Amino acid sequence: MKLRKYIKDKWVTIIISFFFLLITISFLIAFKVSLELIIALTITFILFIIIIFIYKFYRKKHYYDVFLNNLDRLDQKYLISELIKKPNFYEGEILYESIYEIDKSMTERVSEYKQSVKDFKEFIELWIHEVKIPLASLSLIVHNNKSAVNKKIKEQINHLEDYTEQILYYVRSENPEKDYxxxxxxxxxxxxxxxxxxxxxxxxxxxxxxxxxxxxxxxxxxxxxxxxxxxxxxxxxxxxxxxxxxxxxxxxxxxxxxxxxxxxxxxxxxxxxxxxxxxxxxxxxxxxxxxxxxxxxxxxxxxxxxxxxxxxxxxxxxxxxxxxxxxxxxxxx
Amino acid sequence: MKKILIIEDDTTINVELKEMLDNAGYEGVILKDFDNSLDEITNINPDLILLDINIPKINGQMLLKELRKSSNIPVIMVTSRKSEVDEVLSMSYGADDYVTKPYNPTLLLLKINAVLKRTNIPTNFINYHGVKVIQAKGIIKKDDLEIILTKNEMIILNCLLNNIGNIVTRDDLMTDLWNNKEYINDNALSVNISRLRSKLKEAGIDDAIETRKGQGYILK
Missing domain, CATH: 3.30.565.10 (Histidine kinase-like ATPase, C-terminal domain)
Incomplete structure (x- = not known):
């Protein structure tokens, strides 16, 4: 978190504060208060504002710096919710709660997809095992009934086998489960x-x-x-x-x-x-x-x-x- | 005749497997009653079982496990599941061999032959028209005359001997040779056959291997 950006972000508050200070000073002048008191009050006022400002800045800076640093080092960014502490200021609390909610909903979605990929994979494997039965029947039929076109049919059956194998191994290679x-x-x-x-x-x-x-x-x-x-x-x-x-x-x-x-x-x-x-x-x-x-x-x-x-x-x-x-x-x- | 029991629930495959086995000189029997598979097997008393993993009522691997408690009948697992785990599991339950669908029918027959041979008491030699074929030594012997056959020639002769009187196609011979890791091409096969012919002639058997044009060879 950078101080300059923070100040830029807070310029409305700063202008309002100075505006308030100006009004106060002009009131004090109007009531003919002594110049020493005006200067003392102004200095005290500005000092207070700066102290409050710096206190607020550092409280947030500490929190967000830890947050950004963790985020930077994370390989899987969504895991950030596991690494942040509950902040002690209001805005941070909103952020914290939101990240938690977002993460939770994402995890649910991901597991939904995981399940559907798993179902799909299982179905493909099952389908391939099923399709091998007619393929096996076909090669037996070709073997039992010798004819002139046999060679061509056999060749096509071989192609079919190769393509089904390709799907099977594609599904197996794309999935993280260890089935070897x-x-x-x-x-x-x-x-x-x-x-x-x-x-x-x-x-x-x-x-x-x-x-x-x-x-x-x-x-x-x-x-x-x-x-x-x-x-x-x-x-x-x-x-x-x-x-x-x-x-x-x-x-x-x-x-x-x-x-x-x-x-x-x-x-x-x-x-x-x-x-x-x-x-x-x-x-x-x-x-x-x-x-x-x-x-x-x-x-x-x-x-x-x-x-x-x-x-x-x-x-x-x-x-x-x-x-x-x-x-x-x-x-x- | 060797009796081979087919345990498989797909009717087309059953029928075709039986036909293939019958054509190859075995007696194919189809298991119909899956309720008492074990009793049925004992009743049929086959020489070999072709067992599918996915069968109704009881899983093929379980059936094999049960069967092995009481019998040593050779079993070849036939399955569409293709994973190392299934194979290792089947072998550990006592299967003699493992074939995955869709299989090459010639190869399946070769495997059946090999398993039956392995489980039988090995014969030292085969007698063919007065010529001793001694496979272990790779020679054929007529009286005192010993003729050395190459590995390829022995594989071919053996294949022909196993199907004596029947046509053996060039495809079958090729599959047998390749199955023995002899990756020869068509020309080499022709050369090997003619060399085998002349060696048989040397041993006194003329025209032992007859060529059937477009079909294959017959050993008479």
Whole structure:
């Protein structure tokens, strides 16, 4: 709180006081009171006003300085209501009560929204589990009734599966609840599951799949990581050039294990590269195919953050794309 | 014939699963009475159970827990829930394997086969027209002649042997190979098959693998 601003704020009071002083002085002159008394009274009067003024100023200054200082240091500003003391002056009391009321109503609203997001998330998860039943039926029916269009139907079923998975993991990655389980997993097995999932696509697109040095154990949630690798591999399968291949390999460093997914596909232009993990970012490649949602890598990034892995992309347009996921080593062993 | 019990409440899946199992040379049985699931299982006495987590009356994991108190029948959990927690929980209750919906049917059959094999007393070798196929050593043996098969060739031969007399599609072979972490492409598969053919010929079996154009291969 600044004195100058405070004085400016109180100028009406100050002018009225001086006006009152002038009237008093002119009365005193009119009644022919001695000059000494007039001066004494005036000085006393001005002194009183200044003392009252300073007292009022410092009382408020102390309170508001603490208040503003706390507010400044708070990360979540609404928590200020927990940090202020009840003031001993009237205006402050109004402020205090108001903040309390506002905070309370906001908290209620927030918890209302929290609940509705939670309900929505639960419904989405339930819906995805439900939709998997007809999908499973479909793949069984296709398997049991061999016909010429089977391949195409299977491909479409695979797309459906991938899209439903994307929603599921999007919902999971956006919510603060912890619904993953980190345990020791075999990198080999996770990559195998991804490979099997995309097997038809690999063959259909004549893409070679090369793996090496994957016999490593890492700490992760295997389902989540499977989703992440699947997203990256399906991107590689989407943006291809001639003689395509995808190479997955693992590197053991001093304090981390790196999983490297390399493809010789279209690559990402250097202007797009820094933004690929942004939500809904499609970039040049995405616009070309128009099938891109721009969500895949964003979800991957979020999931990696939650699991404590780091993910980074290197790429040269029309040369290659290289995704590296780093896992911290189990230091207890 | 191996009897496989399907415990699942979706009728379409039930019917299709049964058809798939019947086509693959198993006897698929559908559990109808969910009130006394445990008694029913004992009555049917299957060789393997495909168990869904979301079934009426009793949760699949609970049923498995109850079942494990009295029986060691191999169980594969089939579920649309896809979380690590569910898998760990199921395995800790004694499931032999865990498959999430929507599953790849070929893969499911492979898993069923693997679980049945694991729980059976392992056979040292399979006899095929006087040729001993010794999987553990990766060789085929005719009298004193030993021919070494590569890992891929053994996987292919094994897959064909498991479906002897039936058509095995290239897709099925591919899935089996990839499931064994041999990520080969179409050309390599053709090369492997022709190499396997010549090795079988060397062992004295001519034209063992017949090609059905557009369909797949049959081991006669």
């Amino acid at each position: 389980l980190i345990k020791k997993c075999s990198l080999d097995e996770i990559v195998k599951n991804v490979a099997l999932k995309n097997q038809d696509n690999f063959r259909y697109k004549h893409t070679d799949f090369i793996v090496s040095d994957l016999d490593k154990t890492i700490l992760t949630d295997s389902k989540w990581l499977e989703f992440i690798i699947n997203q990256i591999v399906s991107n590689s399968l989407k943006y291809q050039r001639e003689n395509p291949y995808i190479k997955i390999t693992a590197l053991e460093k001093k304090d981390e294990i790196q999983l490297i997914i390399f493809d010789n596909g279209k690559g990402i232009s250097s202007s797009d590269l820094p933004r690929v993990f942004e939500k809904s970012f499609t970039g040049e490649n995405g616009r070309d195919t128009s099938k891109s949602t721009g969500m895949g890598l964003y979800i991957c990034y979020n999931l990696c953050q939650k699991l404590g892995h780091t993910i980074k992309i290197e790429s040269v347009k029309d040369k290659f794309t290289k995704v590296t996921i780093s896992f911290a080593k189990d230091t207890l062993v």
